[in-house]
Amino acid sequence: MIRFKSILSRVVVLHVIAVAITSILMSLALSWLLKLAADNIHNDAMETQATVIADHLVPQADGSLSLELTQELRGLYSQPYGRYSYAVVDGHGTALFSSLANQGPIFPVDKSEPEVQFLQRHNGDATISGASIRRTVGSKTVWIQAGEDLANRDVLTDDIVADFFGKVGWITLPILLLMLLADIVIFRRALMPLRQASEIARQIGPARTDIRLPVGQIPNEVRPLVLAVNQALDRLEGGFRAQREFTADAAHELRTPLSILRTRLDTLDDRKIAKSFDRDIESMARIVGQLLDIAELDAFEVGPQERADLQDACAEIAAFLVPLALKEGKEIAMLGSSGPVWVRGNAEMIKRAIRNLGENAIKHTPAKTTVEFVVTDQGLVSVRDSGPGIADDDRGLIFRRFWRRNRNEPGNTGLGLSIVQRIVELHGATVAVENRPSGGAKFSIQFCLAEAPAIR
Numbered sequence: 001m002i003r004f005k006s007i008l009s010r011v012v013v014l015h016v017i018a019v020a021i022t023s024i025l026m027s028l029a030l031s032w033l034l035k036l037a038a039d040n041i042h043n044d045a046m047e048t049q050a051t052v053i054a055d056h057l058v059p060q061a062d063g064s065l066s067l068e069l070t071q072e073l074r075g076l077y078s079q080p081y082g083r084y085s086y087a088v089v090d091g092h093g094t095a096l097f098s099s100l101a102n103q104g105p106i107f108p109v110d111k112s113e114p115e116v117q118f119l120q121r122h123n124g125d126a127t128i129s130g131a132s133i134r135r136t137v138g139s140k141t142v143w144i145q146a147g148e149d150l151a152n153r154d155v156l157t158d159d160i161v162a163d164f165f166g167k168v169g170w171i172t173l174p175i176l177l178l179m180l181l182a183d184i185v186i187f188r189r190a191l192m193p194l195r196q197a198s199e200i201a202r203q204i205g206p207a208r209t210d211i212r213l214p215v216g217q218i219p220n221e222v223r224p225l226v227l228a229v230n231q232a233l234d235r236l237e238g239g240f241r242a243q244r245e246f247t248a249d250a251a252h253e254l255r256t257p258l259s260i261l262r263t264r265l266d267t268l269d270d271r272k273i274a275k276s277f278d279r280d281i282e283s284m285a286r287i288v289g290q291l292l293d294i295a296e297l298d299a300f301e302v303g304p305q306e307r308a309d310l311q312d313a314c315a316e317i318a319a320f321l322v323p324l325a326l327k328e329g330k331e332i333a334m335l336g337s338s339g340p341v342w343v344r345g346n347a348e349m350i351k352r353a354i355r356n357l358g359e360n361a362i363k364h365t366p367a368k369t370t371v372e373f374v375v376t377d378q379g380l381v382s383v384r385d386s387g388p389g390i391a392d393d394d395r396g397l398i399f400r401r402f403w404r405r406n407r408n409e410p411g412n413t414g415l416g417l418s419i420v421q422r423i424v425e426l427h428g429a430t431v432a433v434e435n436r437p438s439g440g441a442k443f444s445i446q447f448c449l450a451e452a453p454a455i456r
Contacts, residue, residue: 046131049146059138193217308347329367343447361385389435
């Protein structure tokens with residue numbers, strides 16, 4: 001059984017099959033009707049000829065009959081012509097007059113039949129078809145018969161009857177093709193609301209759970225499905241909203257006890273223990289901050305008119321991370337463009353993305369190496385380190401939330417790069433990662449350039 005993945009192809013193919021069957025049946029029906037019409041015309045003609053012969057019967061004084069045909073009628077029924085024949089037959093089946101060579105009747109006489117009969121008989125290879133009418137002329141009842149040899153039938157009628165089916169078939173073929181083209185246009189137009197709904201459905205994602213499929217133009221047959229999908233999206237949006245609210249609320253609630261705990265640690269006399277706890281609290285505070293970033297990003301939208309100086313944002317983050325790098329025996333370098341590079345986006349969110357890349361690079365680059373921040377005039381910012389790089393198998397995983405190759409590694413939450421990925425998506429930008437030939441990884445974000453603000 002053929003399976004169609006497209007509604008349009010399914011409808012068109014089934015319609016073509018239906019039209020083809022209909023065309024064949026219609027051709028057969030028309031052929032039958034044409035033959036029936038030709039037979040009716042033939043029968044009427046034969047009855048008329050028999051009536052004309054009857055009109056030329058003249059009763060004689062002795063009770064007999066004479067047949068006085070015109071010259072034109074004699075030529076019509078002559079043997080050389082051979083197409084038409086007549087016979088006048090009495091009640092005993094004896095031919096009183098006949099144009100046949102054997103001077104006999106054309107058809108047998110049946111007194112029980114109605115006054116007008118349409119008969120056929122075979123004479124060797126020939127088929128004689130005609131009419132027999134009963135008349136009373138004078139004191140005699142006779143049957144006047146007129147027949148036509150179908151082998152010499154009207155050529156035009158024969159051609160029409162014989163070739164009609166084939167000609168109708170060739171006529172229906174272009175009609176079928178025109179109907180097929182019309183069907184495709186009609187079905188495409190009818191399915192246009194579904195195509196539009198499909199385009200809208202492609203925009204639905206974790207960041208756009210508010211989008212719903214339009215119902216107004218959807219056909220009634222598909223509308224229950226679209227309504228069910230919208231209801232499912234309502235439930236999903238509620239689940240996402242609850243998850244975001246829980247994340248944000250939990251992070252906010254954790255901030256207070258962490259602040260209190262840090263304050264109490266400052267009162268401990270044993271500074272070694274306090275310093276150890278302080279590192280753990282700092283790690284927890286970082287996780288809480290990242291959870292708040294995720295909750296904020298899930299509801300954040302970049303304004304269409306927002307723009308930021310990428311060089312300035314990168315320089316600010318590089319300066320912010322200098323103390324962290326120096327603390328671990330590493331250095332920060334700012335390279336590339338020295339002037340403003342205006343890109344489309346929110347400055348604060350762009351800084352968060354660069355900061356996460358910078359902190360990730362500082363964490364993985366060895367001591368006495370340099371983390372490089374590079375900004376180009378084309379709106380590209382890169383963060384380069386000299387660490388172990390990224391394995392090919394891990395490149396499709398590193399941007400997932402909470403993914404870590406080594407889960408036992410302290411201070412690694414697996415959220416930083418997922419935050420970068422989310423910010424990149426919100427800005428319509430792209431992020432790429434590659435290993436440097438000299439060793440280490442390079443993370444690059446390509447933003448869309450924007451016009452510089454007007455100087456006032």
